[in-house]
Structures are given as structure tokens and as C-alpha cells.
Amino acid sequence: MGEPGRAIALSQLGQWGGLDRVVRLSYLTKDARGAVVPASGIVRLPDGPRPRDGWPVVSWAHGTSGLGESCGLADSDDLIRSTAPVVEALTDAGYAVVATDYIGLGPDSLGPHAYLHTRSEATAVIDIVKAARTVVIGLSDTWAAAGSSQGGHAALAAGHYADRYAPELDFRGTAALAPASNFEDVIWLMRPGIPALPRAMSGPLAAILAGMSANQQDVDVASYLSDFGKRAVDEVGRSCGPNWESILDGKRPDALLSKPLGDDAFRDALRDYMTVPVAEQGGPILIVHGLRDITVPIPMTLRLLREFREAGTDYELETINTDHTDLRADGGMDDVLDFLDRVIPAG
Incomplete structure (x- = not known):
């Protein structure tokens, strides 16, 4: 099939989200089991003449969209x-x-998507940079990772693996908005009948269990599920x-x-599946979080920052008085652009 980072196909999307000059890129990457598989994503270049050394690249990792093949950047209107x-x-x-769909979220990619699986998110984010540079004229070898929510988790994963997985590239840093982290420490407390868990956690839990069920062999996920859970996890894995x-x-997670x-x-399998790597990050880190975020509550990120400090990993933190949904619009994207201008200036 080829090596990870090889481009398979490049095609014009025409108007995409009101933007022109957007192309779809299919490429090879490594999945959760280490197999080489197809994935897809999009590429867009700035308008105007390219710099002498090429345009610096930002690999954007999107937030949660689902687990099925129609949930990616070509097909999901949301x-x-x-x-x-x-x-x-x-x-x-x-x-x-460049922006990956992640593995499993495009028509050319096998699912279900390994939702919040650290290593395969990282390879998808890195390999689309490698692939784009082989077929798109004018890209520099300097790049940064950025993302929001699930994508913040993916961007931090990419920052950990960047220098070892793609030493031919010049990695400059990671910007993560409200990154999903430390949910494994909540999940392994769950049991039938546990009180007062919010219904909003049911979807992400089912998605993680669906991703684990399809993409790892350390534990038999189905053996932990109720009859309702088996049906729901199967459907979420295709939706x-x-x-x-x-x-x-309307069911609660239990x-x-x-x-x-x-x-x-289960704890060991879950930790291996989704824990954010806090050591050996390949560049500077920016974390941006909303103080009123109830999707990724800020205590989860404060714990992540403590883990960074314990590992000797430097970071910057910006907080904004907003929620998860409005974080980018309420100043989070400006913080990302300011950070990128310092670590990987565009001109």
C-alpha cells in the first residue's frame, strides 16, 4: 500500500464552507493497531505569492464530529x-x-473512528503534513499543530510524536483550545447505578467505548456493556x-x-488508549480554556497543567470568560494566532 505520509489523491472541492481554493487530500497513515490505512482531509493555501521558503503549515485538528464515514470535513455540514x-x-x-478528518471519518477510510485514541490522532495530524508537501507546491517544512476539544487532544498528541515520527519536518509548537484530557480518570469510576452522572456524558462515553471496541484487543469492551449499551455503542460507532x-x-452513562x-x-487499556502525553513535547505549548466550559470542565485542564509541570514541560495558559462552544469566537482564535506568530511567523 505504501508508507505513512504518502499522498493517494488530490481533488478540488470547489466552494467549501463559503471558501474557495480548498482541496481534498487522501493519504496514508497509521491506525490504532499500527497498520497503514487511508485517511483524508483538506488543504487550503493563502492567497497571493508564496514566500521564498514556502508557506509555513498549520495542521488543524477538529473537535468531536462523530465516528462514521460521513462525519468528516467533506460531508458533515456542522x-x-x-x-x-x-x-x-x-x-x-x-x-x-491542512486539516485531517482523522481515520474513519471519510468515505475512503475504514471505521469506526478510534475516538480520542492518542497515537492514531497524532499520526493522522502529522501524516497529512507529510503527504501535502509531496503534492502541493510551496509548502515549507516548518509546521505547527493546533486544535480544539478533541482536536486539542490530537494536537498535543501530535506535539509529543512530531520529532520522532517526522524528523524531516521542523516542528514549532502546539496550540490547544479546551483540549480533552483526563477523562479516563472519570471513566474508570463508572459503574451501573452510579448516581448523578450528567446525561451529556453518555455520548462521549459511548463514543470512547465504540472506538476502543473496534480498535484495541486488550479488553473485551462488550463484556462491560448492558444490552442497551451494546446497541447504543454499536449505533454511535456508525453515527x-x-x-x-x-x-x-436520554439515558445516563451508567x-x-x-x-x-x-x-x-480496563484501566490499563483506557490509559494506553487515550492519555495525553505530558512529557517529551516537541515545542512550545499554548493552552486556551473557557472559564464557563462544562463540556471540558477547566479542572480537567488544570490537572493536565499540573502534570505538565511535574514532567518538566513548559506551557502558556490563557483563560477566557466563555464556554466551550464560543471559545474560538470570544478570543481563543486570536490567542492561537498570536502564539503562532511568535513560534512560526508567517512572514
């Missing part, structure tokens, strides 16, 4: 609407933008995020389970 302003802001600032609420039918998730085997 994801296109939320991502197009980011792509426009970055290209207007002089950056070439986009807007459909999760109806699939879960309704998915037939036994506790806290045994050693």
Missing part, C-alpha cells in the same frame, strides 16, 4: 460550518492549512455526533454498563 472560519483565519494570516442524543434516548469499568485490565 463540521464544515465550525471549521471554515478557522481555516479562513489561518490562511488570512499567511499559513497553509455522527448530532445523532447521539436520539440513540442514547445505563450503558453491566459492570464497573474500574478493574486493572
Whole structure:
């Protein structure tokens, strides 16, 4: 099939989210099991003449969109609407933008997507940079990773693997807005009948369990699920995020389970699956978080920052008095652009 980072196909998308000059790129990367598989994403270049050394590249990692093949950047209207302003802001600032669908979220890619799987998110984010440079004229070898929510998790994962996985590239840093982190420490406390867990956690839990079920062999995920949980996890594994609420039918997370998730085997598998690497980051880190975020509550990120400090990893933190949904529009994207201008200036 070829090596990870090889481009398979490049095609024009025409108008995409109100933007022109957007192309779709299919490429090879490594999945959660280490196999070489196809993935896809988009590329957009700035307008105007390219710099002498090429446009610096930002690999953007999007937030949660689902697990099925129609949940990516070519087919999900919700994801296109939320991502197009980011792509426009970055290209207007002089950056070439590549943005992966992640593995499993495009028609050419096998699913279900390994939702919040650290290593395969990282390879998808890095390999689209490698692939784009082989087929798109004018890209520099300097690049940075950036993302929001699930994409913040992916960007931090990419920052950890960047120098070892793609030493031929010049990695400059990571910007993560409200990055998902430390949810594994909540998940392995879950058990049937646990009180007061919010219904909003049911979808992400089902998505993580669906990703684990399809993409790792350390534990038999189905053995932890109720009959309802088995049906819901299977359906979530084939669906986009807007459909999760109806699939879960108002049930709380414990309704998915037939036994506790806290045994050693499950804890080890979950930690290996989704923990954010806090050591050996390849460049400067910016974390931006909303003080009123209830999707990724800020205590989760404060714990991540403590783990960075314990690992000797430097970071910058910006907080904004906003929620998860409005973080980028309420100043988060400006913080990202300011950070990028310092670590990977566009001109």
C-alpha cells in the first residue's frame, strides 16, 4: 500500500464552507493497531505569492464530529460550518492549512473512528503534513499543530510524536483550545447505578467505548456493556455526533454498563488508549480554556497543567470568560494566532 505520509489523491472541492481554493487530500497513515490505512482531509493555501521558503503549515485538528464515514470535513455540514472560519483565519494570516478528518471519518477510510485514541490522532495530524508537501507546491517544512476539544487532544498528541515520527519536518509548537484530557480518570469510576452522572456524558462515553471496541484487543469492551449499551455503542460507532442524543434516548452513562469499568485490565487499556502525553513535547505549548466550559470542565485542564509541570514541560495558559462552544469566537482564535506568530511567523 505504501508508507505513512504518502499522498493517494488530490481533488478540488470547489466552494467549501463559503471558501474557495480548498482541496481534498487522501493519504496514508497509521491506525490504532499500527497498520497503514487511508485517511483524508483538506488543504487550503493563502492567497497571493508564496514566500521564498514556502508557506509555513498549520495542521488543524477538529473537535468531536462523530465516528462514521460521513462525519468528516467533506460531508458533515456542522463540521464544515465550525471549521471554515478557522481555516479562513489561518490562511488570512499567511499559513497553509491542512486539516485531517482523522481515520474513519471519510468515505475512503475504514471505521469506526478510534475516538480520542492518542497515537492514531497524532499520526493522522502529522501524516497529512507529510503527504501535502509531496503534492502541493510551496509548502515549507516548518509546521505547527493546533486544535480544539478533541482536536486539542490530537494536537498535543501530535506535539509529543512530531520529532520522532517526522524528523524531516521542523516542528514549532502546539496550540490547544479546551483540549480533552483526563477523562479516563472519570471513566474508570463508572459503574451501573452510579448516581448523578450528567446525561451529556453518555455520548462521549459511548463514543470512547465504540472506538476502543473496534480498535484495541486488550479488553473485551462488550463484556462491560448492558444490552442497551451494546446497541447504543454499536449505533454511535456508525453515527455522527448530532445523532447521539436520539440513540442514547436520554439515558445516563451508567445505563450503558453491566459492570464497573474500574478493574486493572480496563484501566490499563483506557490509559494506553487515550492519555495525553505530558512529557517529551516537541515545542512550545499554548493552552486556551473557557472559564464557563462544562463540556471540558477547566479542572480537567488544570490537572493536565499540573502534570505538565511535574514532567518538566513548559506551557502558556490563557483563560477566557466563555464556554466551550464560543471559545474560538470570544478570543481563543486570536490567542492561537498570536502564539503562532511568535513560534512560526508567517512572514
